[in-house]
Amino acid sequence: MSSTPRTLYEKIWDAHVIEQRDDGTCLVFIDRHLVHEVTSPQAFEALRMAGRKVRRPELTLAVPDHNLPTTPRVDAAGNRVPIEDAESRGQLEALERNAPEFGVQYFGATAAQQGIVHVVGPEQGFSLPGATIVCGDSHTACHGGIGALAFGIGTSEVEHVLATQTLQLRKSKTMEVRVEGDLGPGVTSKDLIMHIIGTIGTAGGTGHVIEYRGKVFEEMSVEGRLTVCNMSIEGGARAGLIAPDETTFRYVKGRPYAPKGEDWDKAVAYWKTLHTDPGAAFDKSVTINAADVEPTVTWGTSPEDTVAIGGIVPDPMSFADPSKQRAAQASLDYMGLAPGQRMDEVEVQNIFIGSCTNSRIEDLRAAAEVLKGRKIHPNIKWGIIVPGSGLVKMQAEAEGLDKIFIDAGLEWREPGCSACLGMNPDKVPAGERSASTSNRNFVGRQGPGARTHLVSPAMAAAAAVTGKLTDVRKLTNDAPALA
Amino acid sequence: MEKVSTVEGRAYPFGMKNVDTDIIIPAHFLKTVTREGLGKGAFEALRKDPSNVFDNPEYAGSPIIVAGDNFGCGSSREHAAWALLDMGLKAVIAPSFSDIFSGNAFKNGIVTVALPQEAIDRLMEVAETDPITIDLEAQTVTTPFQDRWTFEIDPFRKYCLTEGLDEVGLTLQSDDAIRSYEERQQSEQPWLARGTGLAA
Missing domain, CATH: 3.20.19.10 (Aconitase, domain 4)
Structure with missing residues (x-):
């Protein structure tokens, strides 16, 4: 045991290094591997061609999410509804074949446990504190919310993990994002992480693993922590971490793959050691004042283009960096916005509540609270609510949330990545705007020409009600008058 | 390979x-x-x-x-x-x-x-x-x-080709080290080693 104070990242890293090479590269053990249909087919194929097996099938969990349409998957007669798009169907069928062939647990399109990989992992107790978790998807950073070191990998690395249960990695630098004070009423974890990215920039965390520290995170639910860590990659960090605590242990306990009995006690005793030691040094540190965080929206085509809902579209010339000036101008051209325009006057036509960032039960409850007893505005042409998993869907239905959404005029869908990325039928039409709870407002991300404004679930619900980007606090404080 | x-x-x-x-x-x-x-x-x-x-x-x-x-x-x-x-x-x-x-x-x-x-x-x-x-x-x-x-x-490529090693093959040269890591995890942190329980 080293006596030098270590950060949380260093503790998890050290616990997984199998061997270190002379050039500093480390062979690192991977505890959990999540697999979806898009980045895995060629990896499984490579194993087959090399005559290799999955080294530890019990450490991999496969579930389709990216391509899957969110419309009903079983017809009235109980038959599977085929996927129209041949390529999507092909990728799905490949995973359906590969998982059993290689002995990997698979939750298929119609299973109750199916959902977005980053919702399923924690929900099943497959993602655990202190574990190394990878997936062929950059939003794997999400699982840092339960205190796991989790990051995205490419297809060749997917193959490498399947075959060896390891990766060749170099140690990252450490970065502390410390948030002081408390968030105001109506300000959520999504607003906070968007504000953080707006502050540090999309390259602010490059080469680093971020640890989020401060009372705000200690008091935050696990769902909120998953939202925060999920978007670490939008701040350039491959992974984000929040130290596991009693809130985490309560969340994990009793889940299908969580430790049980004597193992549980041992696990918790170990997890309690997973925190940054007093005196441990970070390579970089940023402090954010929680009181400065307002309900936040994006105005541009980069997740760092954030502004408080009460703010205005910035003037591109207001940025010091000439390349940022050009990028901002290009963003405004694409978004159809002008400098000085008030954000709370921007009309939207589409609402998307879902994605690995914001599709957990707490997100749906937050949206339902705003939508209860209200109708969507006539501006809204298309509004969908996509639960993160079949189990989230069942829970929401048990709480009657689906009825609130449907009564309001929104569509209640099957679980999947949906309109977060233009890879399945859920797309935002060209030239139209969406208030979206997803994580990327990139050009064309939600469909060619689609204009995305990233928001929290409560803010998306507020936009659905008013037909424009809206400060949700006005609805929650003054509900009857605005209903 | x-x-x-x-x-x-x-x-x-x-x-x-x-x-x-x-x-x-x-x-x-x-x-x-x-x-x-x-x-x-x-x-x-x-x-x-x-x-x-x-x-x-x-x-x-x-x-x-x-x-x-x-x-x-x-x-x-x-x-x-x-x-x-x-x-x-x-x-x-x-x-x-x-x-x-x-x-x-x-x-x-x-x-x-x-x-x-x-x-x-x-x-x-x-x-x-x-x-x-x-x-x-x-x-x-x-x-x-x-x-x-x-x-x-390139001598490295020649070595890999003649030994039939790809990147995965190279890592598997450390198979003993990986195996002993796995054994230690199995005894010290069995909950991590169990995963979904679907072992081969």
């Missing part, structure tokens, strides 16, 4: 210069979910000509292509290497190769042998009727007619 020590057999006398990866495998084959089966799309445009070398029964199943310089230029698609592999190819001999292609070929166990144009001209002749032998260990290319050329190869 299979160990490669020698590649011996008939060769396609192709000879074309600047063969880009779009020629090797056109873009519309990139939507596949597999690395296998791309052989049917290999050289698709050229194979529309009935007299093309790849469909000539004389050369069916040849493990070697003899080509002109700058082979594999253009797009970085690894599908080009996958397509050649799927055709049953194990080596390409040409005056020069694009760096990306030769890296992709190497990853897939295909040997790229660079020889001067005079050697290529002679090999084009020999390939019409007789087999060619590439000896990776000795770094030579020979024919049944006493032709003999030596070629250069």
